[in-house]
Amino acid sequence: MALRLYDTKTASTRDFEPLEPGRVSLYYCGATVQGRPHVGHVRSAVAFDLLIRWLEASGYDVLSVRNVTDIDDKILEKSEASYGADYLPSADYPAEEPWFALAYRFEQAFHEAYDALGVRRPRCEPRATGHMTEMFELMRRLIDAGHAYPASDGSGDVYFDVRSWPQYGELTRQSVEDMQDAPDADPRGKRDPRDFALWKGHKEGDPESASWDSPWGRGRPGWHLECSAMSTKYLGSTFDIHGGGLDLRFPHHENELAQSAAAGDGFARFWLHNGMVTYEGEKMSKSVGNTISPQEMLEQARPKAVRYFLGQAHYRSQLDYRPGALQEAEAAVERVESFLDRALPESFSLRPQRHLPDAFREAMDDDLNVPAALAALHEAVRAGNTALDAGDSAAAEERGLEVAAMMSVLGLLEVPEPDLSSGPAAAALETLIEAQLAERAEAKSAKDFASADAIRDRLTAAGVQIEDTPAGATWSLTKGGA
């Protein structure tokens, strides 16, 4: 069975064949770096990381591009606020800060969050501010083709002419007539309220550093233009996959598609959108206050458990967070890991191509059906544990290799963990615990169970869990080793 993906534009699941055999070109929208990452950002990143990993496991060379929007209204507002009279320092905005420093600071915060969850970097990560000439060129093409125009009010704005492009709305299957009027419908120099800005003329009070000279005057780019310009620059005028969060479908992706198609580019062949993250059924939003940040999640559970949680629902489904969800994910992850610890030797070589069970492949090929893939994973764990119980270590190792291969494809094998296994403190801890376990073993062999249990209780209370196995007692730290 070949890979099938759901394409938002055609609203159907289709066989995926890349434009160029063996190579996949993928562009997905990253963040506007105006604040710390929230859970939705990392969910999206995990979803596309998963897609890339599966494409690679399927033998494709994937050229992945993810943008950084480092200039926009919000970034300028946040920076400007830090110089305001009523500015109060906060954890996220601790000091006066130029817009470009603010953007770069949060760009790094995003990298930290992605890294913490084992989201691999894309192979290219272009910034909007570095692609002015590409944007000018696209604007030129649109104006020449009669699909864009400089504003009539002398503002220096340049707009896309929605009425000149009959296909406008094709991505989300909406007609311009049926669209709700924007509450802030300020026609300014627009021909139609639906026209959107390709270029925003420089305004009095905006920092000089936040504007560039263009053939249509000094200013800065509109939001959508960068993605059209950068995706085609690095991936070509037609490329395989364009992705992002479901909330980007409109207006962002609709506008990108309109711009690029009107300029004559083939643009994306597949549009993939991941679902939103909700908090007990409601979309997380700062104004409602029902948010949980990636950092808070990482305080509650191990990074691997957080990643498991973020990836466990189908990528197009809404992912609901509720208190306790991370602990459940942690239990599931630990079940898998404890099996791997028992089933696999110290070192082993992994060949995913050979060790992935068919059920897992079929699930992933079916529009990345991760829940079904996880069922295959847990089934292999169960079968492996049964083999271990029966003393069949060869069969257990075979299942172990399967489980490791699946975990690897899911990006769960190499999520960085807090380092508890090295350093002087860890060595001291190990010496102390081993001494306690030796004492307990002695008490047990003397049938002095009261003493043996007292030692175990003491260790348990200290956060050290003891398990007796035929080969002797083993220990592990509970609760992520906090």
Added chain:
RNA sequence: GGUGGGGUGGCCGAGUGGCGAGGCAGCGGCCUGCAAAGCCGUAUACGCGGGUUCGAUUCCCGUCCCCACCUCCA
């Protein structure tokens, strides 16, 4: 008003015209000195009302409710 997506057992979450994925939690058993881990077993599940069908959670019609997008949003 327009456009999409949903309502599945205590919770999460796949899926299918007929043999009840998977995880978490619970209960019973095996194992264990006792535990832990593991294994086995265990649930009148598919919003509501009709219809099609030998048979519908799955298809059709109606209906109720929820969510998202149409404004910055992953």
